[in-house]
Amino acid sequence: MTAVRIGWIGTGRMGAALVARLLDAGCDVAVYNRTAAKAQPLAERGAEVVARPADLADRDVVFVMVAASADLEEVTSGDGGVLTAPDHAPGVLVDSSTVSVEASAAVRAEAAERGTEFLAAPVSGNPKVVAAGQLTFAVSGPRTAYDRVEPLIALLGRGSTYVGDGEVARLVKICHNVLLGVVTQCLAEITVLAEKGGTSRAAFLEFLNDSVLGSTFTRYKSPAFVNLDFAPTFTMPLLRKDFDLGLDAARELEAPMPVASAAAQLVASAVGAGHVDEDFAALLLEQARRAGIALEPEDVAVDDGLGS
Structure with missing residues (x-):
């Protein structure tokens, strides 16, 4: 080649x-x-x-x-x-x-x-x-x-x-990115719940990543969640755009997406709160704010699963 x-x-x-x-x-x-x-x-x-x-x-x-x-x-x-x-x-x-x-x-x-x-x-x-x-x-x-x-x-x-x-691949990618947002919002919710209940984010995510529910993605996002490093890989406005495309396709194809619709509103709320230049993992910060807790970096070395 x-x-x-x-x-x-x-x-x-x-x-x-x-x-x-x-x-x-x-x-x-x-x-x-x-x-x-x-x-x-x-x-x-x-x-x-x-x-x-x-x-x-x-x-x-x-x-x-x-x-x-x-x-x-x-x-x-x-x-x-x-x-x-x-x-x-x-x-x-x-x-x-x-x-x-x-x-x-x-x-x-x-x-x-x-x-x-x-x-x-x-x-x-x-x-x-x-x-x-x-x-x-x-x-x-x-x-x-x-x-x-x-x-x-x-x-x-x-x-x-x-x-x-x-153009089937376009819809496949949009479906992928909608799931990306839904999973990240869900991960933010359960991580905040665990921390508010008394465990560290590092400990909770280590357990999750070693369980059958762990994935390449949850492990990859764990350093950002633990140490609050939101250097952008994919920003919230771009994620909002993909939610819009995905929900438009869902309406056209008559495929209800209630969970994705709720996550889209939370992403839009995060954009409105000013999270426009950070990584979309900053959904964690908005979830913590709604739960009434202030997060601090835990300063723990966390493996991102990519050998980095």
């Missing part, structure tokens, strides 16, 4: 970490980022930096990882987009952004007009998970295109799941 010429659009925290994995594997990678200076560390590692997404149009496979639906449309079919070059178009376009089904379908149609196969490939993880090699992908689109790029995706993380045709 090292002979495949790869393009990458979007080298923020996640994109940069993933491009670094491709470079470490010896891949030929050219990158575009709206703020070019943020791509410079990748240039120092061997990536070519281009001025416009259209400059990646002659690449075999182009990955996209941008913040929102409008950004995806801009870098693909907007002025200088990767699908607008007059003489070239990528063989496969792989989008790993979290965007709406409608935006994804629109880009798929644009890609088809240029003869480019399009894969929706949202991810589960963050830069720390990427560094640990634990990122996972849900992928939908033409199965033949997935089979072609799966060896590249395998370089980026622990694995990928082909979930079906069209």
Whole structure:
């Protein structure tokens, strides 16, 4: 796969970490980022930096990882987009952004007009998970295109799941993120209950993580809960956006989601209380406030399960 010429659009925290994995594997990678200076560390590692997404149009496979639906449309079919070059178009376009089904379908149609196969490939993880090699992908689109790029995706993380045709992967990712919020709110509630009843957060979470209810996620969030370090991996406003998308889909598909609806209100309340730049694990702080207790960092070394 090292002979495949790869393009990458979007080298923020996640994109940069993933491009670094491709470079470490010896891949030929050219990158575009709206703020070019943020791509410079990748240039120092061997990536070519281009001025416009259209400059990646002659690449075999182009990955996209941008913040929102409008950004995806801009870098693909907007002025200088990767699908607008007059003489070239990528063989496969792989989008790993979290965007709406409608935006994804629109880009798929644009890609088809240029003869480019399009894969929706949202991810589960963050830069720390990427560094640990634990990122996972849900992928939908033409199965033949997935089979072609799966060896590249395998370089980026622990694995990928082909979930079906069209935009199915978008709903899979939204369902994933809604569960992320529900589980975190629930974890905050039971942790506050345990602390108010007399145990430390560190002791309670150690017990939970070693039980059948423990998971990679509960272990990963335990250091934040114990030591109140809410350096952002995923912020509350982004989580609120995904709840909105998930509940919109639930209404459209007539699938009641009472627990998710309640969690969405609590996430919105946390945003209203000013938790906009912290990690969404700060749901713990709002739960403690409602329970009438003030939390303090416990200053305990806690294993996050990622070998960090």
